[in-house]
Amino acid sequence: MMKPIRLFLLPLFTLLLFNFVQAQTPGARISGFILDDTKKPLDGATVILLAAKDSSVVSTQLVNPDGGFVFKNVKDNTYLIKATYIGYKTYQSIPVIVNQQKPVNLPPFILSLAGKRLNEVAITAKKSYVQQKIDRTVVNVGALISNTGASALEVLAKTPGVQVDAEGNITFKGKSGVMVMIDDKPTYLSAANLATYLRSLPSSSLDQIELMDNPPAKYDAAGNAGVINIKTKKNTTRGFNAVVSANYALGFYGRTDESINMNYRVDKINIFANLAYNKQKTFRRLEIDRDYFDANGDRTSSLKDISYFRPSGNNTNIKAGMDFYSSPKTTWGLVFTGDISRDHDSSPVYSLLYGKSGGLDSTINTLNTSTNKFDSKGINLNYTHKFDSTGRTLTFDLDYIHDAAGSNQLFVNNTFLPDGTLTNSQTLTDNLPSTINIYSAKADYAHPLKGKAKLEAGVKSSYVSTDNAANYFNVVDNVSTIDYNNTNRFLYKENINAGYVNFNKTLGRFSLQTGLRAENTNGSGHQLGNAQKADSSFVKHYTNLFPTAYFSYNLDTAGHNVLVMSYGRRIGRPSYGSLNPFTFFVDKFTYFSGNPFLKSQFTDNYKLAYSFKSLFTVALAYNYTTDVQGETIHNSNNVFISTQGNIGRQKTINLSANSNFQPAKWWSVNLYAEVYKNTYQGAFYTGYLNQSQYTFSGNGNNQFTISKTWSAELSGFYDNGGTYGQFVVLPKGMLNAAIQKKILNNKGTIKLNARDIFHTFRPSGTITNIVGANANFHNFLDTRVATLAFTYSFGKLTNTPQKRDTGGAESEQGRAH
Template identity: 25%
Template structure:
């Protein structure tokens, strides 16, 4: 009841504020004298038969400017009498205008404002204006776009945008390959994403969360085909409108959409030596209603790996050592299917709905040979054959309503979402006395069924205050239910006791954000967000005492534009990171009994203060960005490893104490001869980790510098040919209890577009100069050391084919910004490094039985 009251109170405050903002002028307060100069108020008391229409275009690219604000102002009273926004063709139209003399005021974020005088309406005047051009102005909030043939990078006041649709080397791949090319991001060989040295990144898809993302970001990225990605937004300093979660920031993946009239069907396929893919995407739009349907499947095969793991230490004064040799073979299958619908209810309101289902079928077979010695006891040789099954299904349902109010860019929206991920994570092992023996000694295994469910409702209100100011506020409620049930079996020993985790988490939030742009080209965006979290958790039959908590998180973004195309930005924000289910799940994964992993349901959230200073410069075809950042995290959630009497290493998670990062990023882009583009950058940061544990074996600290770099080149050739190349390298990574060596990834692709532009065929190759890539990991604690050598066989070649059927045309209806829920408030991921043998994260909730 207390949870419900808290959420109801916060959401009621948001609704009351919206209601107050929409009151007639003067309601609830003493009446003032009528103003003769209120540019933000529309006077529509007098209507007529006049009409004004036109088209707005970008002065540089000559492309239509979508969502530009258009106000018709009475010259006599200086009051707006009507307003509109441009559609996806840059067109606007205002009807039923009374007789009189008017001026037209045009504006849009990222462009200089414009005024057109002497518009006279007389009787049934129908005025069709010539094309109107707006000039980009970097003083505004929107994009400072890299000039050049492909415009790969855009910079905005709080984010960087990477336009992935221009990349041909990722054709046939998945989102993991795209993310590796985004400035400031680092993606390891297992697909785990980090931003400026922190894996505490929230990943959204079209501003929406998904329970599969809460379970595993690496797995979720494999479900998104690269061909479907339009752009990737890296939000390093989120405003108060975003959930407080995501210590390092937010990554928003924008997929391609169809908003035109008519019907199309896109076909994409690819095949290679390590995988194949097939995708179909269709869209149909007529009048004010549109539908889209898509399906995508990808399989992976011939994915091999070898490992050599040595761990040594002293337990109770007795030395021990364990050496393991592993051979693994993995296969996987991913599918993603979606159905979307949207409709313009009126000229000012619209509704959207979508259903998405994603499925995963991942299997791994691994042979583990172990030589175990403890003190003077004779060495013991054993062998096990392990099969791991990881299956999941995810459904996301969204229904969103948006209404545009009287003023341009003033709107109110109600966003809802239901998301559920069911997951099965099992392993079975056959045990032998040695690698040369065929005698089966016994079997053991683990069954872990779980689910992760979220229900969300969100209210948002946005409104301009004056010509250069705007305000946003709203409320949000998130209701999460997690259930993980696990059992064990063994024919050799007494199996571990079965248990379960039931974890309910509810979050109520409200926010306020204010933006202003000054005449001297300063832009300020300030805000604050309050979130209150309640938790009710039970492990087995025992209730967990996890306190409720509230957090106030402020954010400040400031930008200044100078002459010569240079922009300077400064930002501060406080971020919050709640542990996701993969960190909480107490299921013991012992597929490799010498390296087991288990979650920690007693984890607390981590708090981070982040500071950023950046400067960018562009001129003609050259763009350069340089940024400095500092991040201080308390209660940081990190991997913690301990050893048992028998030398078994257990990996779990803990709030270690403190983590600090100080670093710099520099990247740039240049276009030569209008055909050749070269881009790249370097990221470097210093990291310091300190454990506050009283346990002598855990009390440790570590520090060092981590650096990475990337380069990208693209050449456009005659007759539809194109060539692209990419390379990425990362140096040694610093962990709390050790480090891992660096790695490199590179690719080369070529594409030929058909003459009618309806299709293309291409070929790409990855890591083609070496058969395998070797990666070393060294872990050091006061009680043991562990050295792992893993060979990854990543050489690959694939051929891709795509074709488009049908024909689309622009309509005259304005296409509006589609809004949706985004729950960016749970820490997900985890590096999954169990040390030697099976390299796998602690099992995450995402499948299993519903609770009664």
């Protein structure tokens, strides 16, 4: 009943709101556009509304991506409008008269180049760490000194509302299943490969992180916890310019990162490239304690596993492309992306098996050695056409991505008696090749309407094919024989067709945005048989609707106090690897296995938020998810098998607050805190799962301006633990500090950063609801790291309109392998 009621109430609610705002009396507005001398919009320019009488500031805002601006609810008076943009001369209008609340539409303001290079201009303003928008939170990566030398994954771990566990799994506002995108494009990676990629991506290549717990209909509906969009740096300047950076970090082992971001713009051609290379070796110690029980609840044995992980490797990331401005209104773009990773890991596991009386029965030493490679190549063709200055725009993207991965592993298990006598030896090898091909095409159209309204529509189609093989061999006396019990090959194909419409309108103090997205999914999987196992296959076809709605109201005429209500529905499709029924060995007592019967999960998101001048925001959110996907652990003959399963229902209520303030001219602070409760209910291995817990989590950072060339930072986070399906985690936290010095006429920067100073980030907890066993785990991670970094900028620095280098591969990115 809930689904038809929801689909009925949403259009009715939208219609009532629209009629309500139409009935309101609109205030006067002043609107216009800010363009450069080539008639292209200056996205990011600042527009200031001044009272003509005394030049006092009435209101300030940044222009939209199309260069447009609107001052709403303007009282009758005479005004001046000032427009500024770095590298351009300041523009000030002639007096603008507002009379009888009639709207004023101004001709475009044309800003001319200042004729100076950027290094000759003293810039004192800097971006805030966190900025609030109606449908997302924007985090400016470079605003934190401690982000210097960190990886993209480490930057995410410090982002408000985001948590990263020891394996690199990402949760957002207490929920898993978030879709991570790079420049509006999905990564098409499994959770493990995504973590590896983000560890290799240096923070020097990042610009912003967009957090969307309820994305608009334009975005793919995938990701039940919302979307995290990582935006990389994009040069927007004429001539040649570049930024180079290098750093050396020392934790348990040393690691290095180097990158260069280049851009060359001449006439109608813009060429850009971003290259990054890193070499690293890290450390992790994992302890898992298990107790086994009989049917009467009496302990029969216990096991202590101690694993040491020392992965080492190198990674190269490449992003290069070209924009061709065929006319003032039309732009063609071509973007190539590449990722080459090679790593090696020797991870010994020491297992101590104790009997019923607590005495040591035997020890098992496992040598787990693996050599891995991952290569990814992608190409994107994009097109943008602006029909006129009103914002009527057509865009399309064509994408192709090819990923190839491979792993060769060696497992040697030796069992000893307490006196050191060898009783058993087992050797197992495997070869795990994997390929994935992704094709995507999408088109989007935006059409402004009368009365400050806008209609958007778009279509998308994607096709994905994966081929994963697992070749296992038992080795006896140096002779290898096929292990048919674990050897198989899995093929998966998926096609998703989608379309959406989105409407927004502003009238007086009210703003309304509603959208509806439809997605049709067609998937098929085939597990090939072998000499001892038969084939198996499955086919899935389903179509779903995903409505979204936003409603905002300015509590005052200046727009300083704003209320926002929103609703959205999301889907979490299984990752391609989760559907693959492979078995992956960690040691003799721990396996990972796929689940071809895993179902998609669906989430309804409700949110009410209040913000004051983007300086303070408080929000209350409620999320309800069905067929929750999560890691499950079950016990089979004293072997723990981990797989993705549908746990049941999840209810999450979240109260969060974010604040930016400046106690002194030399000191600025950003604080984020949230309290949420996760409740899991549903059928489980042990019967019925009913688990819930309140969690408090907070982030904070302090920025200190010591002088014109010296600055410092103190930041950290704390989490008091919580419940996530079967897992109950203990408190953890981290404190960071950094200091920065500008050199070489402010073109260069030297930074020293210390992360996790007291080494308090040690994720640990308990695994519950295991038949015939219980377990707890403790991690000791290589997170206490000191980094020395150098950055240098050179070349001409005169701003010009920004290129578009994003693509259309969106929802499939976080699901590969």
